[in-house]
Amino acid sequence: MMLYSLLILFPISIFISRRMVRLVRNYISARKYGLPIIIIPVSFEDAWWIVLRPLFSFIPRLPFNLGHWYLYTTMGWTTEDGNRSLLKYGENFVLCSPTSNVLVTSEQGIVETVFGSHGKWAKQQDQSRLFAFYGENVSSTHGDVWRRHRKITASAFNESTMWSVWDEATRRAGELSLVDADVEGGNGLTLAMVRSKFDLLAMQILSVVGFGQNTDLTERPTGHQESLMECLGFILQHIILTVVFNSLKAPDFLLPGSLRRLKVSIKKLGLYMKESVLQHVQSAKSKPVHGSKALSLLESMVRANEASKQEQKTGGPRSYLSDSELYGNIFVFNVAGYETTASSFIFALSYLAAHPDMQDWAVEEIDRYYDHDANIIPDYAETYPKLVRCLAIMHETLRLATPAPMLVRYPYVPTEVLVTTKTGARTVTVEPDTLVGFNTTGAHLSPRWGPDALSFNPKRFILPSSSGEEELVVPEGPLYAPFMMGPRVCPGKKFSQVEFVAVLARVLMDWRVEVVRGVGESEEHARLRLMSVVEEKKFNVSAHLKRPEDARVRFVRQGKFGK
Numbered sequence: 088m089m090l091y092s093l094l095i096l097f098p099i100s101i102f103i104s105r106r107m108v109r110l111v112r113n114y115i116s117a118r119k120y121g122l123p124i125i126i127i128p129v130s131f132e133d134a135w136w137i138v139l140r141p142l143f144s145f146i147p148r149l150p151f152n153l154g155h156w157y158l159y160t161t162m163g164w165t166t167e168d169g170n171r172s173l174l175k176y177g178e179n180f181v182l183c184s185p186t187s188n189v190l191v192t193s194e195q196g197i198v199e200t201v202f203g204s205h206g207k208w209a210k211q212q213d214q215s216r217l218f219a220f221y222g223e224n225v226s227s228t229h230g231d232v233w234r235r236h237r238k239i240t241a242s243a244f245n246e247s248t249m250w251s252v253w254d255e256a257t258r259r260a261g262e263l264s265l266v267d268a269d270v271e272g273g274n275g276l277t278l279a280m281v282r283s284k285f286d287l288l289a290m291q292i293l294s295v296v297g298f299g300q301n302t303d304l305t306e307r308p309t310g311h312q313e314s315l316m317e318c319l320g321f322i323l324q325h326i327i328l329t330v331v332f333n334s335l336k337a338p339d340f341l342l343p344g345s346l347r348r349l350k351v352s353i354k355k356l357g358l359y360m361k362e363s364v365l366q367h368v369q370s371a372k373s374k375p376v377h378g379s380k381a382l383s384l385l386e387s388m389v390r391a392n393e394a395s396k397q398e399q400k401t402g403g404p405r406s407y408l409s410d411s412e413l414y415g416n417i418f419v420f421n422v423a424g425y426e427t428t429a430s431s432f433i434f435a436l437s438y439l440a441a442h443p444d445m446q447d448w449a450v451e452e453i454d455r456y457y458d459h460d461a462n463i464i465p466d467y468a469e470t471y472p473k474l475v476r477c478l479a480i481m482h483e484t485l486r487l488a489t490p491a492p493m494l495v496r497y498p499y500v501p502t503e504v505l506v507t508t509k510t511g512a513r514t515v516t517v518e519p520d521t522l523v524g525f526n527t528t529g530a531h532l533s534p535r536w537g538p539d540a541l542s543f544n545p546k547r548f549i550l551p552s553s554s555g556e557e558e559l560v561v562p563e564g565p566l567y568a569p570f571m572m573g574p575r576v577c578p579g580k581k582f583s584q585v586e587f588v589a590v591l592a593r594v595l596m597d598w599r600v601e602v603v604r605g606v607g608e609s610e611e612h613a614r615l616r617l618m619s620v621v622e623e624k625k626f627n628v629s630a631h632l633k634r635p636e637d638a639r640v641r642f643v644r645q646g647k648f649g650k
């Protein structure tokens with residue numbers, strides 16, 4: 088018995104001692120910044136902790152605030168924290184763990200230095216390569232390789248793509264069924280139900296615009312066991328499971344059903360991508376594109392790639408993408424574009440249900456520019472630029488519920504940054520083993536936004552222009568950066584904005600979204616309750632509600648389209 092205890096306790100004590108030594112070393116190094124230090128015994132960089140963390144969910148409830156560190160041990164902790172740490176510790180502080188130090192910042196100068204340039208600061212390797220299992224891509228690469236990826240992939244996000252996004256999003260949103268059988272009884276839909284409807288919508292739009300697959304959800308081409316949407320959908324909805332278990336080499340019979348299904352979907356999606364790339368390469372070689380024909384992201388990318396191959400200089404560095412890099416990129420477009428946009432829909436609709444005055448304000452704009460014929464899709468170039476209130480609603484939603492709450496970088500070599508501390512500005516050297524984390528949530532909810540920083544007020548982004556028309560004014564820089572800034576700014580920014588505006592405008596033409604009251608509950612109380620549910624967020628690839636079952640909204644037909 089004694090021997091068994093020793094066999095177990097010995098490695099554990101070695102493990103703990105080594106971590107203690109590293110913690111002390113990192114603490115000494117963190118002190119040089121002159122900033123508040125939060126000591127955390129484990130970090131979001133410890134892969135084993137990510138798996139075990141849920142087992143320790145009791146820690147925050149420990150007495151005397153002993154478990155305050157638990158919050159900071161997950162990548163998206165700022166989603167839960169809101170602006171609390173910023174108010175308590177300031178715009179700069181350090182998370183010190185045995186694994187590394189993270190300099191958390193929302194200070195303009197530091198963010199501009201670190202995220203504004205690509206040369207000296209890199210994305211954290213482990214994180215950026217998570218979704219590279221189909222191939223390296225624009226998100227997983229750095230330096231010259233990244234430049235090659237970015238050049239080819241950027242060509243996919245052109246104005247003709249935006250036309251497709253607009254048309255597809257408007258059409259799909261018009262087909263949405265937002266009533267459930269129980270709505271007659273006045274129960275409406277839980278926010279979880281609404282999310283799953285808009286998740287599906289975002290996925291359908293991506294699969295059409297991304298792959299050019301305008302097929303039924305379940306249509307299976309000859310030789311395929313699953314439709315493209317089925318396997319893409321399954322992977323995207325189980326993305327964490329995919330990342331964790333994709334490399335598992337265990338035989339099928341040892342795996343639970345969901346993992347077996349995942350393996351099949353991963354393989355099938357690979358097959359679909361291979362077929363699509365092959366087909367587009369052949370068509371790029373044989374058929375030039377005429378006029379403004381809208382191409383899918385994949386097709387545009389393949390065509391730009393083929394053009395690059397033609398221009399390749401003998402002996403020069405490779406200027407085009409390999410097939411696996413094409414697969415890697417189209418997959419990462421789907422991962423990056425799906426959760427982020429779907430999450431914006433659910434938060435925006437919840438805010439609008441809780442703020443009927445803002446909904447009226449948006450509908451007033453939509454009424455001005457939309458024909459009341461359901462079959463007419465308004466012209467993208469004519470209409471989209473005018474829907475500034477709808478876009479302001481997206482910006483306000485992304486400010487309050489940003490899907491990318493903390494972005495991290497590390498310097499390739501020891502690099503100096505100017506940091507403001509309680510005693511004034513000082514230049515500090517950031518070592519390559521230290522991360523700089525941009526606390527976007529803190530910046531978005533900072534008191535710099537004024538006394539109503541925590542309120543939903545999309546009007547803050549609108550200014551009347553000299554011509555009397557309303558103009559969208561979005562602050563530039565670290566105060567508001569949901570799409571990031573600098574050279575690695577999100578290439579799908581406009582894609583998601585066009586999609587959001589098209590969907591919101593069409594949904595609000597058809598429906599009015601209202602909060603559902605509990606028995607004997609006042610309207611005012613129901614709205615406050617809805618907002619309390621919306622304020623409790625957690626991070627899981629993007630922002631999610633912690634209790635989406637605890638609030639309901641009802642979509643009431645507006646009948647403007649005579650339905």
Ligand code: HEM
Pocket residue numbers: 210225226227237419420421423424425427428431485490491494495568569570571574575576577578579580582583
């Ligand atoms: C509300 C919607 C969206 C938000 C808030 C968002 C946000 C972001 C942010 C913050 C980054 C920078 C990440 C980093 O540097 O670590 C990023 C990168 C990226 N996004 Fe988006 N995104 C959205 C929609 C989309 C869409 C629709 C697509 C594609 C269809 C897309 C594709 C990408 C790609 C490929 C990157 C990596 C770019 C690079 O590293 O050079 N995103 N996005």
